[in-house]
Amino acid sequence: MLLNPLTFHAPTSLSEAVRLMAELEHVRLHAGGTFLLNQLKLLKRNGARTPDHVITLQHIAELRGISLDRDGLRIGAMTTIAEIFDHPLVAEHLPVLKTVCRNISTQPIRNMATIGGNLTCRYTWTEMPAVSLGLRASLHFVDTAMNETAVDPQEFFAGQAKTDKLLTAVRFPLIADRRCAYRRAKKSQFVDIPMLSLIISAGRGKASLEDCRVAVNNCVEFAQRDAALEEFLNTTPAGPDLPAAALDHLTGEIYAKRGSDYKTHLFRLYLREAIEELINDE
Ligand SMILES: Cc1cc2nc3c(=O)[nH]c(=O)nc-3n(C[C@H](O)[C@H](O)[C@H](O)COP(=O)(O)OP(=O)(O)OC[C@H]3O[C@@H](n4cnc5c(N)ncnc54)[C@H](O)[C@@H]3O)c2cc1C
Structure with missing residues (x-):
């Protein structure tokens, strides 16, 4: 499908790109284009207005x-x-x-x-x-x-x-002595978009993990922090029982959002694994 006519701008500096953004109306930025070009086709197919100008950021070295x-x-x-x-x-x-x-x-x-x-x-x-x-x-x-x-x-x-x-x-930021554990799952065994992802980063206190960050993406809403789990991990001794016990301290609505039993199971499995990885990471 051909795109609707538009003017394509290729600035070579940030200041030029920003000037174009200020001057032009109905503009979209183009980075890698892996989503944008598809989006422009979808807009056209749905009869929606498409942008008059696209500014590519591809030639801006800075x-x-x-x-x-x-x-x-x-x-x-x-x-x-x-x-x-x-x-x-x-x-x-x-x-x-x-x-x-x-x-x-x-x-x-x-x-x-x-x-x-x-x-x-x-x-x-x-x-x-x-x-x-x-x-x-x-x-x-x-x-x-x-x-x-x-x-x-x-x-x-x-x-x-x-x-x-x-x-x-x-x-x-690079914070000394900080560990991270990342997990993600996709919907099928093929190349596919994720159905969930999560990352936990933590410092190591004398007895517990400290200053934990738990960021979760249920892929229905934008990524968010699980504050209840962070609080539990920051205040509970980091013994062998911690990973399993942590599963009783999740902010339930993040994981339940349009979830299936399979997705809930994977979330619990990956959270436990990620916490295990952090406490065993010497
Ligand atoms: C088949 C396929 C599979 C994918 N699988 C995954 C996956 O498994 N995991 C994953 O995380 N991602 C995945 N992606 C997403 C991919 O990693 C890119 O993030 C995404 O395609 C958009 O990046 P882009 O640079 O091509 O942006 P573009 O398509 O060029 O732009 C996307 C949007 O972002 C805006 N934009 C871009 N750059 C800027 C900027 N600097 N400032 C302001 N606005 C900006 C544009 O205006 C546009 O609206 C997948 C994409 C495809 C097409």
Whole structure:
């Protein structure tokens, strides 16, 4: 299907992209294009209005790449899932991100899809939202006046990931002696979108896990934290009984949301496994 006519803009700097966003009306941003092009076809097929302008971020070097500074890892919004997977700084400092990237779709999609597109596309099931929450990342946006803001993913996803700004980068703080466990399940044995994902990160206290973050994506709603489970893990001795006992301290509605018995079972299994992994990780 041919797209409806539109004007395609290819700025080579962030300031130029932002100027275009300010000047033009009925605009969409293009990152990897893995969702966007399909969305434009769907809009046309449904007889809905399609954008008059598409601004691609593909030629803006400052939106790409991974670097390390005293605030942690900075990943430019246009960095692809494949680039994150392959990057030595990720392998050294945040290997859980490598695991997440390896499981996303297929190599051709990973070569195109960007972390920025994954976070801002507003599909509830993509995996970087829970990861950004679980790893205490901050999302960095610019508005059409080039003002920069850092947004907590908790706030962003509680607001249904709505934004009229441009995401420039994601920052992951590197906190000493922190462990992470990630789990996800897909609906079928084939390449498929996830039906659930979760990440738990924690420091190691004398007797218990401490400063835990539990981020859960039931893939029906946007990723969210399980505050009841965090509280339990932070205050209960980290003995061999902890993983099983933790299952009595979940925020039930997150897991029950349009869930099946199978999905509930997988959630409980993966939460227990993830907690076991954290307490056994010396
Ligand atoms: C077949 C298939 C399987 C997939 N499987 C998985 C999976 O298993 N797990 C998973 O997590 N994801 C999966 N994805 C999603 C994929 O990882 C990408 O995140 C997603 O396709 C969008 O990324 P993109 O860079 O292509 O964004 P685009 O399609 O270019 O854009 C998507 C939306 O985000 C907006 N946007 C993009 N970048 C910015 C920015 N910097 N600032 C503001 N707005 C922006 C665009 O305007 C657009 O509305 C899958 C996708 C496909 C097509």
